[in-house]
Amino acid sequence: xxxxxxxxxxxxxxxxxxxxPKRWVKHYTRxxxxxxxxxxxxxKEVIGTDQPILDIGCGIGLLxxxxxxxxxxxxxxxxxxxxxxxxxxxxxxTAAGHRHLSFTTGDARTGLPKFSGQVVIxxxxxxxxxxxxxxxxxxxASRVAPGAKLIVRSGLxxxxxxxxxxxxxxxxxxxxxxxxxxxxxxxDAAQFERVLVAAGLKVSIKPxxxxxxxxxxxxVGERHYNETQS
Ligand SMILES: C[S@@+](CC[C@H](N)C(=O)[O-])C[C@H]1O[C@@H](n2cnc3c(N)ncnc32)[C@H](O)[C@@H]1O
Numbered sequence: 534x535x536x537x538x539x540x541x542x543x544x545x546x547x548x549x550x551x552x553x554p555k556r557w558v559k560h561y562t563r564x565x566x567x568x569x570x571x572x573x574x575x576x577k578e579v580i581g582t583d584q585p586i587l588d589i590g591c592g593i594g595l596l597x598x599x600x601x602x603x604x605x606x607x608x609x610x611x612x613x614x615x616x617x618x619x620x621x622x623x624x625x626x627t628a629a630g631h632r633h634l635s636f637t638t639g640d641a642r643t644g645l646p647k648f649s650g651q652v653v654i655x656x657x658x659x660x661x662x663x664x665x666x667x668x669x670x671x672x673x674a675s676r677v678a679p680g681a682k683l684i685v686r687s688g689l690x691x692x693x694x695x696x697x698x699x700x701x702x703x704x705x706x707x708x709x710x711x712x713x714x715x716x717x718x719x720x721d722a723a724q725f726e727r728v729l730v731a732a733g734l735k736v737s738i739k740p741x742x743x744x745x746x747x748x749x750x751x752x753v754g755e756r757h758y759n760e761t762q763s
Pocket of ligand 1: 593612615
């Protein structure tokens with residue numbers, strides 16, 4: 534069973550940023566890892582477990598590096614449809630000598646890798662239609678092993694100012710070419726309850742705003758040991 538530190542040191546976060554191939558990505562990574570509460574939140578959710586992790590929409594693999602810096606040495610597979618990001622993720626893992634990290638290119642709308650363990654989806658559902666979101670959540674839940682979790686961070690649709698800022702920033706990410714796509718649709722809390730409970734998971738949803746202006750929530754679906762996988 535892996536014991537994780539609650540958060541890496543500042544130096545460890547800077548070492549991760551130094552792996553990035555381009556200067557502006559280094560700056561982005563340093564600031565994102567130090568300010569975005571999601572990486573620490575995922576680390577807390579997987580503390581004390583020994584299950585491998587599938588990170589769907591992994592980007593350049595920051596979560597994998599963060600968890601390694603917390604002491605997580607179990608296999609982590611990153612999956613993303615942007616080949617440029619996967620190339621960077623592979624280069625960074627190779628440069629760091631992390632052989633337990635692997636990265637593969639694929640579109641989560643058309644299928645996920647065969648897998649059983651913990652599943653993470655951070656900030657990608659807004660690129661999907663409602664039926665694609667339902668299909669992805671169901672497919673991801675079917676890969677959650679008994680005793681493991683599906684951990685999702687998503688902006689939730691509501692009438693708050695936070696929600697409007699979330700949408701604006703996602704459009705800016707597309708305009709500056711950091712994201713391949715503009716947002717399509719944001720899920721709401723009821724959708725997570727409906728899909729994940731039907732998939733046999735016990736669901737909790739809590740705000741994860743940290744110091745950010747975004748309307749982000751952490752959604753955790755846990756598969757108990759006495760429930761069979763769908
Ligand atoms: C906002 S970024 C989040 C990156 C990463 N999860 C993180 O938190 O550091 C969203 C990621 O989802 C990926 N993505 C979007 N649509 C996808 C799809 N259909 N299949 C796989 N990855 C996708 C994008 O390429 C991008 O890397």
